[in-house]
Amino acid sequence: MAITREEVEHIAELAKLYLTEEEKEKMQRQLSAILDYFAMLQEIDTSLIPPTATVLPLRNVMREDTPAPSFDRDKILANAPQKVEGYVKVKVVLE
Amino acid sequence: MEYEAVIGMEVHVQLLTKSKMFCSCSAETFGAEPNTLVCPVCLGMPGTLPVINRKAVEYTIMTGLALNCQIAEFAKFDRKNYFYPDLPKGYQISQYDLPLCFNGWLDIEVDGQIRRIRIRRVHLEEDTAKLFHFGDYTLIDFNRAGVPLMEIVSEPDIRSPEEARQYLIKLRTILRYLGVSTADMEKGAMRCEANVSLRPKGSSELGTRVEIKNINSFRFVKQALEYEIERQKRLLEQGKKVEQITVGWDEEKGTTVIQRTKEYAHDYRYFPEPDLPPLVISREWVERIKASLPELPDAKSERFQSQYGLSPSEARTITVEKEAADFFEACVSLYPNPRKLFHWITGEIFRLLGETGSTFDSLKFSPESFIKLINLVDKGTINQNTAKSILREMFSTGEDPEKIVEKKGLALIADEAALIKVIEEVLEANPDALERYLGGKESTFGFFMGQVMKATGGRADPNLASKLLREKLAQLKNR
Numbered sequence: 001m002a003i004t005r006e007e008v009e010h011i012a013e014l015a016k017l018y019l020t021e022e023e024k025e026k027m028q029r030q031l032s033a034i035l036d037y038f039a040m041l042q043e044i045d046t047s048l049i050p051p052t053a054t055v056l057p058l059r060n061v062m063r064e065d066t067p068a069p070s071f072d073r074d075k076i077l078a079n080a081p082q083k084v085e086g087y088v089k090v091k092v093v094l095e
Numbered sequence: 096m097e098y099e100a101v102i103g104m105e106v107h108v109q110l111l112t113k114s115k116m117f118c119s120c121s122a123e124t125f126g127a128e129p130n131t132l133v134c135p136v137c138l139g140m141p142g143t144l145p146v147i148n149r150k151a152v153e154y155t156i157m158t159g160l161a162l163n164c165q166i167a168e169f170a171k172f173d174r175k176n177y178f179y180p181d182l183p184k185g186y187q188i189s190q191y192d193l194p195l196c197f198n199g200w201l202d203i204e205v206d207g208q209i210r211r212i213r214i215r216r217v218h219l220e221e222d223t224a225k226l227f228h229f230g231d232y233t234l235i236d237f238n239r240a241g242v243p244l245m246e247i248v249s250e251p252d253i254r255s256p257e258e259a260r261q262y263l264i265k266l267r268t269i270l271r272y273l274g275v276s277t278a279d280m281e282k283g284a285m286r287c288e289a290n291v292s293l294r295p296k297g298s299s300e301l302g303t304r305v306e307i308k309n310i311n312s313f314r315f316v317k318q319a320l321e322y323e324i325e326r327q328k329r330l331l332e333q334g335k336k337v338e339q340i341t342v343g344w345d346e347e348k349g350t351t352v353i354q355r356t357k358e359y360a361h362d363y364r365y366f367p368e369p370d371l372p373p374l375v376i377s378r379e380w381v382e383r384i385k386a387s388l389p390e391l392p393d394a395k396s397e398r399f400q401s402q403y404g405l406s407p408s409e410a411r412t413i414t415v416e417k418e419a420a421d422f423f424e425a426c427v428s429l430y431p432n433p434r435k436l437f438h439w440i441t442g443e444i445f446r447l448l449g450e451t452g453s454t455f456d457s458l459k460f461s462p463e464s465f466i467k468l469i470n471l472v473d474k475g476t477i478n479q480n481t482a483k484s485i486l487r488e489m490f491s492t493g494e495d496p497e498k499i500v501e502k503k504g505l506a507l508i509a510d511e512a513a514l515i516k517v518i519e520e521v522l523e524a525n526p527d528a529l530e531r532y533l534g535g536k537e538s539t540f541g542f543f544m545g546q547v548m549k550a551t552g553g554r555a556d557p558n559l560a561s562k563l564l565r566e567k568l569a570q571l572k573n574r
């Protein structure tokens with residue numbers, strides 16, 4: 001297996017996912033298969049190829065610093081499960 | 096064993112652009128109603144496309160040039176992945192391995208010694224939302240999410256809390272000269288983190304680093320570092336190990352407290368931002384930006400020494416704030432006595448600003464009006480002390496000094512007849528002293544002068560009064 005059980009648990013924690021023991025097992029198998037597949041690419045000699053930051057031919061796409069009106073607050077907050085006086089309300093994040 | 100502190104600083108600076116980093120929402124979020132400066136781009140809605148704010152890139156290059164950095168020919172943005180409610184997208188757009196500026200330096204002065212602090216990099220990213228924590232819930236205002244944020248990272252070249260403080264002050268001065276940020280720590284426009292470790296003095300190895308977050312004033316930088324250095328020293332002296340932790344500064348307790356960071360430390364899984372094409376920064380663009388840089392504090396300070404004959408420390412004092420330096424120069428052009436103006440400005444005006452906690456840019460009177468005041472003293476219309484109280488009034492109302500003199504009848508009494516009358520009254524009221532004087536005790540003269548000044552509320556023209564008093568006493572002696 002290209003990936004350990006501990007690594008799966010760590011990645012799950014970073015992604016804020018809570019996996020059952022079976023799911024961890026399944027993820028370990030699937031992620032390992034993906035990594036094994038990518039390992040084939042590692043065999044190619046890329047020492048003379050610069051790293052690719054983008055596949056697009058575009059460079060220097062910038063906008064002028066001109067402000068424009070934002071969205072209505074009602075629209076912005078429409079997807080928030082809870083709101084209070086114009087704020088989004090969530091469960092406490094610092095204990 | 097003697098220990099030496101090794102300190103590096105990370106400073107985040109909000110840029111003074113009009114719009115946000117990747118969308119056209121206003122970046123002037125201070126005082127705005129919550130969640131009113133937000134759009135689908137800065138909220139990270141699926142299908143939206145961020146576009147780089149050219150001004151923010153320019154401001155970052157300006158800062159890099161002012162900090163003697165090399166400017167990248169090729170730069171890109173990356174996603175820094177972590178989950179926290181202040182980050183709507185689940186990642187922050189930042190720069191990882193190809194920052195806009197790198198390998199610079201900044202000179203600071205501590206105890207008369209110049210210390211060069213190397214700058215590792217200056218990069219551009221986006222600010223996060225503001226969180227307000229309450230008992231069992233947290234409120235989020237996304238206005239700040241997406242405001243351009245510049246990060247300036249130093250090499251661990253700082254050796255004391257005072258050097259750290261001077262580094263920040265110098266940085267703020269430069270940022271304000273450039274006009275790229277208010278660099279106001281109290282308002283969160285400049286935020287600072289420090290990493291600190293100890294090592295035996297003279298050693299070149301590095302100890303275990305402790306990161307101090309949330310330092311939001313110049314005073315706290317010093318306090319937090321002093322506290323942390325002391326704490327580490329005690330551990331090492333007891334033969335214990337310093338653990339690699341992140342702490343926050345608790346200003347109420349005056350201590351550092353450990354922060355929980357296991358959720359999102361180290362593992363940010365950076366990768367190139369696919370929505371933002373890279374930047375190829377032409378040397379022509381860099382040259383144009385270089386040509387637009389204002390005179391920077393070190394250069395100005397040197398010019399003030401050679402042009403106006405100020406000492407190095409005087410020149411630094413007057414150039415810390417660009418507005419003060421500009422005011423000084425405007426005054427010198429009207430009144431070519433830089434030394435005298437330096438003392439007036441750094442003595443009286445600085446004191447008034449200090450008393451009221453205000454800054455030079457809020458000054459209510461012009462250099463012209465200030466020079467009028469100095470001229471009133473030179474002409475003998477008012478004395479030095481009266482000038483100081485008039486300045487106080489100009490400071491609070493902005494009124495013209497000549498008008499204040501007129502309105503309050505503050506002009507010196509230079510009317511001979513009026514002064515002679517006062518002198519005669521003083522002599523009449525003090526027959527014993529007069530007798531002593533006439534009997535040869537000439538030091539009584541000072542007493543009479545004091546009485547004359549007192550009787551006129553300090554407004555007697557001192558030269559004239561002294562001359563008239565001398566004449567009057569001579570008359571009485573010869574009689």
Ligand SMILES: [Zn+2]
Pocket residue numbers: 070115118119120132133134135136137138241
């Ligand atoms: Zn927006």
